[in-house]
Amino acid sequence: xxxxxxxxxxxxxKIKLKQFATAPDDSISKEKIIRKTQENLEKMERFQDRxxxxxxxxxxxxxxxxxxxxxxxxxxxxMRGLNPQGIDVYSFKQPSGEEAAHSFLWRAIKxxxxxxxxxxxxxxxxxxxxxxxVHKLYETAKMPNRCKQGNVIERRYTDIKNFEEYEYNNGxxxxxxxxNVSKDxxxxxxxxxxxxxxKNWKFSSSDLKERAHWDEYMKAYEAAINATATKHSxxxxxxxxxxxxxxxxxxxxxxxxxxxxxxQYPELEEDAQQRLQADRECLIAEDNSR
Ligand code: AMP
Ligand code: MG
Numbered sequence: 001x002x003x004x005x006x007x008x009x010x011x012x013x014k015i016k017l018k019q020f021a022t023a024p025d026d027s028i029s030k031e032k033i034i035r036k037t038q039e040n041l042e043k044m045e046r047f048q049d050r051x052x053x054x055x056x057x058x059x060x061x062x063x064x065x066x067x068x069x070x071x072x073x074x075x076x077x078x079m080r081g082l083n084p085q086g087i088d089v090y091s092f093k094q095p096s097g098e099e100a101a102h103s104f105l106w107r108a109i110k111x112x113x114x115x116x117x118x119x120x121x122x123x124x125x126x127x128x129x130x131x132x133x134v135h136k137l138y139e140t141a142k143m144p145n146r147c148k149q150g151n152v153i154e155r156r157y158t159d160i161k162n163f164e165e166y167e168y169n170n171g172x173x174x175x176x177x178x179x180n181v182s183k184d185x186x187x188x189x190x191x192x193x194x195x196x197x198x199k200n201w202k203f204s205s206s207d208l209k210e211r212a213h214w215d216e217y218m219k220a221y222e223a224a225i226n227a228t229a230t231k232h233s234x235x236x237x238x239x240x241x242x243x244x245x246x247x248x249x250x251x252x253x254x255x256x257x258x259x260x261x262x263x264q265y266p267e268l269e270e271d272a273q274q275r276l277q278a279d280r281e282c283l284i285a286e287d288n289s290r
Contacts, residue, residue, distance in 0.1 A: 004252040007236050009229040015237070017222045022182040023241040035249045040251035041081040047258035048118065052086040054060055054263045058101030058172040061254065062121045064130070065179035066217060068189035068212075069205045069240045074179065075120055077247045078254065087114060092123040100141070104128040104156065105163055115171050125163075126176070126224060133220045134213050157227035164233040174233045175257055177250060178221060179240035186261050 002025065009015050024033075031058075051057065053246055062080070063071045075089060090111040099107045105125050108266065113119040133153045141148070164174050181189075193203035210217070229235045238249045 004236070004249060004256060007238050007249060008253075008287065009235040009237060010231050011226075011234075012231075013227040014226045015222070015229075017180070017218055017225075020184065020237045021178055021239045022180050022247040023239050024052070028245065029242055030060060030242075034244055037077075037244070037251050039246040040248070040255055041078075043067055043258065044078075044251065044254055044258065045081045045083070047255070047261075047263065048082050048086055049119070050263035050265055051258070051261065052083070052116050053265050055114075056171060057261050057263065058113045058115045059257065059261070060121060060167075060174045061118070061250075062124045062126065062174060062176040063179065064123060064126050064176065064221070065240065066181055066194070066214070067177040067184050067210060068202075069181035070243050070246055071122055071144045071179060073243060074246055074250055075122055077243075078250055082118070086116070087118040087120065089120045089122060092121060092125075092127060093173065105159065112167070112172065121265060122284075125160060126228075129153050129160070129224045130217065131210075133223075134216045153223075154227075157224065160228050161230065164228070164230065168232045173257055173261065175253060176228075176233065176235045178225060178235060178237045179239040179246055180237050184210075185241040186211065262272045 002021075008019065049090065049233050052058065063075060065071050079087065079089070088111070092107070095107065108125045111119055111121065138148055138152045167174060190203060190207065193199040225235045225237065235251050236249065241244045
Protein backbone atom coordinates (compact mmCIF):
# COMPACT_ATOMS: atom_id res chain seq x y z
CA UNK A 1 0.00 0.00 0.00
CA UNK A 2 1.39 3.42 -0.86
CA UNK A 3 1.98 5.97 1.85
CA UNK A 4 2.17 9.76 1.94
CA UNK A 5 5.91 9.84 1.28
CA UNK A 6 5.35 8.25 -2.15
CA UNK A 7 3.54 11.45 -3.15
CA UNK A 8 5.80 14.00 -1.50
CA UNK A 9 8.14 16.16 -3.58
CA UNK A 10 10.79 17.93 -1.52
CA UNK A 11 13.19 19.24 -4.14
CA UNK A 12 15.92 16.64 -3.64
CA UNK A 13 15.25 15.13 -7.06
CA LYS A 14 13.35 16.16 -10.18
CA ILE A 15 10.03 14.43 -10.74
CA LYS A 16 8.02 13.50 -13.82
CA LEU A 17 4.29 13.91 -13.38
CA LYS A 18 3.63 10.88 -15.58
CA GLN A 19 5.20 8.69 -12.90
CA PHE A 20 2.54 9.67 -10.37
CA ALA A 21 -0.70 7.68 -10.16
CA THR A 22 -4.02 9.44 -10.63
CA ALA A 23 -5.94 6.68 -8.79
CA PRO A 24 -5.31 4.37 -5.81
CA ASP A 25 -4.12 0.77 -6.30
CA ASP A 26 -6.90 -1.82 -6.44
CA SER A 27 -5.53 -3.37 -3.24
CA ILE A 28 -6.55 -0.31 -1.20
CA SER A 29 -9.73 -0.73 0.83
CA LYS A 30 -12.09 2.24 0.52
CA GLU A 31 -13.81 1.45 3.83
CA LYS A 32 -10.52 1.30 5.70
CA ILE A 33 -9.33 4.57 4.13
CA ILE A 34 -12.56 6.36 5.01
CA ARG A 35 -12.26 5.16 8.61
CA LYS A 36 -8.64 6.32 8.82
CA THR A 37 -9.54 9.71 7.33
CA GLN A 38 -12.14 10.19 10.05
CA GLU A 39 -9.55 9.36 12.71
CA ASN A 40 -7.10 11.79 11.10
CA LEU A 41 -9.69 14.59 11.05
CA GLU A 42 -10.22 14.11 14.77
CA LYS A 43 -6.47 14.30 15.41
CA MET A 44 -6.25 17.43 13.24
CA GLU A 45 -8.90 19.10 15.37
CA ARG A 46 -6.84 18.50 18.51
CA PHE A 47 -3.66 19.78 16.86
CA GLN A 48 -5.42 22.90 15.57
CA ASP A 49 -6.62 23.71 19.08
CA ARG A 50 -3.02 23.61 20.33
CA UNK A 51 -1.75 25.59 17.31
CA UNK A 52 -4.28 28.32 18.06
CA UNK A 53 -3.63 28.40 21.81
CA UNK A 54 0.11 28.59 21.29
CA UNK A 55 -0.08 31.25 18.55
CA UNK A 56 3.50 30.72 17.40
CA UNK A 57 3.27 29.23 13.95
CA UNK A 58 0.94 29.79 10.98
CA UNK A 59 -0.03 27.14 8.44
CA UNK A 60 -1.03 27.67 4.83
CA UNK A 61 -2.40 24.86 2.67
CA UNK A 62 -2.34 25.53 -1.05
CA UNK A 63 -4.57 23.58 -3.45
CA UNK A 64 -3.78 23.65 -7.14
CA UNK A 65 -5.30 21.52 -9.88
CA UNK A 66 -6.99 21.37 -13.24
CA UNK A 67 -10.73 22.10 -13.25
CA UNK A 68 -12.96 19.44 -11.68
CA UNK A 69 -10.05 17.76 -9.89
CA UNK A 70 -11.93 18.13 -6.59
CA UNK A 71 -10.33 21.19 -4.96
CA UNK A 72 -13.61 22.48 -3.53
CA UNK A 73 -14.80 19.18 -2.12
CA UNK A 74 -11.37 18.31 -0.71
CA UNK A 75 -11.24 21.69 1.03
CA UNK A 76 -14.76 21.15 2.40
CA UNK A 77 -13.66 17.82 3.78
CA UNK A 78 -10.46 19.17 5.40
CA MET A 79 -12.52 21.87 7.08
CA ARG A 80 -14.87 19.33 8.68
CA GLY A 81 -13.93 19.19 12.32
CA LEU A 82 -11.61 22.20 12.29
CA ASN A 83 -12.57 25.23 14.32
CA PRO A 84 -13.71 27.94 11.84
CA GLN A 85 -12.32 30.61 14.17
CA GLY A 86 -8.80 29.39 13.46
CA ILE A 87 -8.94 28.98 9.70
CA ASP A 88 -9.85 31.03 6.64
CA VAL A 89 -10.34 29.95 3.03
CA TYR A 90 -9.43 32.14 0.05
CA SER A 91 -10.16 31.53 -3.62
CA PHE A 92 -7.86 33.11 -6.18
CA LYS A 93 -9.71 33.96 -9.37
CA GLN A 94 -8.64 36.06 -12.32
CA PRO A 95 -6.99 39.09 -10.73
CA SER A 96 -9.19 42.14 -10.23
CA GLY A 97 -8.03 45.51 -11.61
CA GLU A 98 -6.50 46.39 -8.26
CA GLU A 99 -4.78 43.01 -7.93
CA ALA A 100 -3.41 43.15 -11.47
CA ALA A 101 -1.97 46.58 -10.75
CA HIS A 102 0.24 45.09 -8.00
CA SER A 103 3.13 42.64 -7.99
CA PHE A 104 1.91 39.07 -8.26
CA LEU A 105 2.42 37.97 -4.64
CA TRP A 106 0.56 40.95 -3.23
CA ARG A 107 -2.92 39.50 -3.08
CA ALA A 108 -1.66 36.30 -1.46
CA ILE A 109 0.43 38.07 1.17
CA LYS A 110 -2.72 39.87 2.30
CA UNK A 111 -4.34 36.50 2.95
CA UNK A 112 -1.62 35.11 5.20
CA UNK A 113 -3.11 34.25 8.59
CA UNK A 114 -1.83 35.56 11.88
CA UNK A 115 0.45 33.02 13.58
CA UNK A 116 -1.64 30.40 15.36
CA UNK A 117 -4.12 30.32 12.53
CA UNK A 118 -4.45 28.40 9.31
CA UNK A 119 -5.40 29.45 5.79
CA UNK A 120 -6.45 27.42 2.81
CA UNK A 121 -5.76 28.81 -0.65
CA UNK A 122 -8.02 27.51 -3.40
CA UNK A 123 -5.57 28.31 -6.21
CA UNK A 124 -2.84 30.77 -5.32
CA UNK A 125 0.17 32.73 -6.61
CA UNK A 126 1.05 29.53 -8.46
CA UNK A 127 -1.52 30.58 -11.08
CA UNK A 128 1.05 33.21 -12.03
CA UNK A 129 3.39 30.46 -13.25
CA UNK A 130 0.61 28.16 -14.57
CA UNK A 131 -2.26 29.82 -16.45
CA UNK A 132 -0.04 32.86 -16.95
CA UNK A 133 2.69 30.67 -18.47
CA VAL A 134 0.35 28.61 -20.66
CA HIS A 135 -1.29 31.72 -22.15
CA LYS A 136 1.77 34.01 -21.85
CA LEU A 137 -0.47 36.49 -20.03
CA TYR A 138 2.52 38.49 -18.80
CA GLU A 139 2.98 39.75 -22.37
CA THR A 140 -0.16 41.89 -22.14
CA ALA A 141 0.30 42.92 -18.49
CA LYS A 142 0.75 46.62 -17.79
CA MET A 143 4.40 46.44 -16.79
CA PRO A 144 7.67 47.83 -18.14
CA ASN A 145 9.29 45.79 -20.90
CA ARG A 146 12.14 44.70 -18.67
CA CYS A 147 9.58 42.67 -16.67
CA LYS A 148 8.42 40.84 -19.79
CA GLN A 149 11.81 40.06 -21.25
CA GLY A 150 14.01 37.04 -20.59
CA ASN A 151 12.59 34.16 -18.66
CA VAL A 152 9.73 35.75 -16.74
CA ILE A 153 8.47 32.44 -15.38
CA GLU A 154 11.89 31.28 -14.15
CA ARG A 155 12.24 34.56 -12.27
CA ARG A 156 8.85 34.00 -10.69
CA TYR A 157 9.86 30.51 -9.53
CA THR A 158 12.80 32.13 -7.75
CA ASP A 159 10.52 34.79 -6.26
CA ILE A 160 8.13 32.11 -5.02
CA LYS A 161 10.89 29.97 -3.55
CA ASN A 162 12.40 32.96 -1.78
CA PHE A 163 8.98 34.11 -0.60
CA GLU A 164 8.13 30.70 0.85
CA GLU A 165 11.47 30.54 2.64
CA TYR A 166 10.87 34.07 3.92
CA GLU A 167 7.52 32.97 5.35
CA TYR A 168 9.16 29.89 6.88
CA ASN A 169 11.75 32.14 8.51
CA ASN A 170 8.89 34.20 9.92
CA GLY A 171 7.04 31.30 11.53
CA UNK A 172 4.92 29.94 8.70
CA UNK A 173 4.70 26.61 6.99
CA UNK A 174 3.29 26.33 3.51
CA UNK A 175 2.37 22.97 2.01
CA UNK A 176 1.21 22.59 -1.55
CA UNK A 177 -1.13 20.04 -3.05
CA UNK A 178 -1.45 19.23 -6.71
CA UNK A 179 -4.62 17.19 -7.15
CA ASN A 180 -3.56 14.94 -9.98
CA VAL A 181 -6.74 14.08 -11.88
CA SER A 182 -6.64 12.12 -15.15
CA LYS A 183 -7.90 13.64 -18.37
CA ASP A 184 -10.53 10.87 -18.62
CA UNK A 185 -11.84 11.54 -15.13
CA UNK A 186 -12.04 15.27 -15.87
CA UNK A 187 -14.16 14.48 -18.93
CA UNK A 188 -16.49 12.33 -16.80
CA UNK A 189 -16.87 15.09 -14.24
CA UNK A 190 -17.44 17.77 -16.90
CA UNK A 191 -20.18 15.61 -18.47
CA UNK A 192 -21.80 15.22 -15.07
CA UNK A 193 -21.67 19.00 -14.58
CA UNK A 194 -23.43 19.43 -17.92
CA UNK A 195 -25.98 16.63 -17.44
CA UNK A 196 -26.95 17.30 -13.83
CA UNK A 197 -28.97 20.49 -13.39
CA UNK A 198 -27.73 21.07 -9.85
CA LYS A 199 -24.14 20.95 -11.12
CA ASN A 200 -24.61 23.23 -14.17
CA TRP A 201 -23.34 26.25 -12.23
CA LYS A 202 -19.97 24.58 -11.81
CA PHE A 203 -19.30 24.38 -15.52
CA SER A 204 -18.22 27.08 -17.91
CA SER A 205 -17.25 26.83 -21.58
CA SER A 206 -13.89 28.31 -20.69
CA ASP A 207 -13.19 25.05 -18.78
CA LEU A 208 -13.18 23.26 -22.15
CA LYS A 209 -10.79 25.82 -23.58
CA GLU A 210 -8.36 25.15 -20.75
CA ARG A 211 -8.78 21.39 -21.20
CA ALA A 212 -7.58 21.82 -24.78
CA HIS A 213 -4.25 22.97 -23.29
CA TRP A 214 -3.96 19.89 -21.04
CA ASP A 215 -0.44 18.89 -22.06
CA GLU A 216 0.90 22.42 -21.70
CA TYR A 217 -0.65 22.63 -18.23
CA MET A 218 0.96 19.33 -17.23
CA LYS A 219 4.33 20.66 -18.35
CA ALA A 220 3.74 23.92 -16.48
CA TYR A 221 2.78 22.03 -13.30
CA GLU A 222 5.77 19.72 -13.57
CA ALA A 223 8.16 22.63 -14.04
CA ALA A 224 6.58 24.66 -11.21
CA ILE A 225 6.65 21.71 -8.82
CA ASN A 226 10.28 20.91 -9.62
CA ALA A 227 11.31 24.54 -9.27
CA THR A 228 9.55 25.25 -5.96
CA ALA A 229 9.47 22.01 -3.96
CA THR A 230 11.66 22.29 -0.87
CA LYS A 231 12.07 20.46 2.42
CA HIS A 232 10.30 23.28 4.27
CA SER A 233 7.64 23.80 1.66
CA UNK A 234 6.96 20.48 -0.08
CA UNK A 235 4.53 19.64 -2.83
CA UNK A 236 2.24 16.62 -2.67
CA UNK A 237 1.19 15.19 -6.01
CA UNK A 238 -1.96 13.34 -5.01
CA UNK A 239 -4.07 10.91 -7.01
CA UNK A 240 -7.38 12.69 -7.53
CA UNK A 241 -9.57 10.29 -9.52
CA UNK A 242 -11.06 8.93 -6.27
CA UNK A 243 -12.00 11.66 -3.86
CA UNK A 244 -12.01 9.41 -0.78
CA UNK A 245 -8.33 8.67 -1.42
CA UNK A 246 -7.32 12.30 -2.07
CA UNK A 247 -9.01 13.34 1.18
CA UNK A 248 -7.16 10.68 3.11
CA UNK A 249 -3.77 11.73 1.74
CA UNK A 250 -4.48 15.40 2.42
CA UNK A 251 -5.35 14.54 6.02
CA UNK A 252 -2.10 12.54 6.29
CA UNK A 253 -0.07 15.50 4.96
CA UNK A 254 -1.75 17.95 7.32
CA UNK A 255 -1.11 15.64 10.27
CA UNK A 256 2.49 15.30 9.17
CA UNK A 257 3.04 19.06 9.20
CA UNK A 258 1.19 19.40 12.51
CA UNK A 259 3.58 16.83 14.00
CA UNK A 260 6.53 18.88 12.74
CA UNK A 261 5.08 22.05 14.27
CA UNK A 262 4.33 20.10 17.48
CA UNK A 263 2.20 22.89 18.99
CA GLN A 264 1.81 22.89 22.77
CA TYR A 265 -0.73 24.50 25.06
CA PRO A 266 0.97 27.46 26.73
CA GLU A 267 2.15 26.77 30.27
CA LEU A 268 1.52 29.50 32.78
CA GLU A 269 4.33 31.17 34.66
CA GLU A 270 4.57 30.58 38.41
CA ASP A 271 2.79 33.85 39.36
CA ALA A 272 0.01 33.28 36.82
CA GLN A 273 -0.48 29.77 38.26
CA GLN A 274 -0.80 31.29 41.72
CA ARG A 275 -3.32 33.85 40.48
CA LEU A 276 -5.33 31.03 38.96
CA GLN A 277 -5.43 29.23 42.30
CA ALA A 278 -6.50 32.44 44.04
CA ASP A 279 -9.32 32.87 41.49
CA ARG A 280 -10.30 29.28 42.06
CA GLU A 281 -10.61 29.86 45.80
CA CYS A 282 -12.74 32.98 45.14
CA LEU A 283 -15.15 30.90 43.08
CA ILE A 284 -15.37 28.16 45.70
CA ALA A 285 -15.92 30.78 48.42
CA GLU A 286 -19.03 31.99 46.47
CA ASP A 287 -20.68 28.60 47.12
CA ASN A 288 -19.82 28.70 50.81
CA SER A 289 -21.23 32.18 51.32
CA ARG A 290 -24.61 31.36 49.73
P1 AMP B 1 -12.26 28.66 -10.64
O1 AMP B 1 -11.25 28.38 -9.58
O2 AMP B 1 -12.61 27.43 -11.43
O3 AMP B 1 -13.46 29.37 -10.15
O4 AMP B 1 -11.59 29.60 -11.73
C1 AMP B 1 -10.76 30.65 -11.45
C2 AMP B 1 -10.04 30.98 -12.71
O5 AMP B 1 -9.20 32.10 -12.46
C3 AMP B 1 -9.14 29.85 -13.22
O6 AMP B 1 -9.37 29.62 -14.58
C4 AMP B 1 -7.76 30.38 -12.96
O7 AMP B 1 -6.79 29.91 -13.88
C5 AMP B 1 -7.97 31.87 -13.08
N1 AMP B 1 -6.90 32.62 -12.42
C6 AMP B 1 -6.52 32.54 -11.11
N2 AMP B 1 -5.44 33.33 -10.89
C7 AMP B 1 -5.11 33.89 -12.07
C8 AMP B 1 -4.08 34.79 -12.49
N3 AMP B 1 -3.16 35.24 -11.64
N4 AMP B 1 -4.08 35.17 -13.77
C9 AMP B 1 -5.00 34.71 -14.64
N5 AMP B 1 -5.99 33.87 -14.32
C10 AMP B 1 -6.05 33.45 -13.05
MG1 MG C 1 -13.24 26.59 -13.15
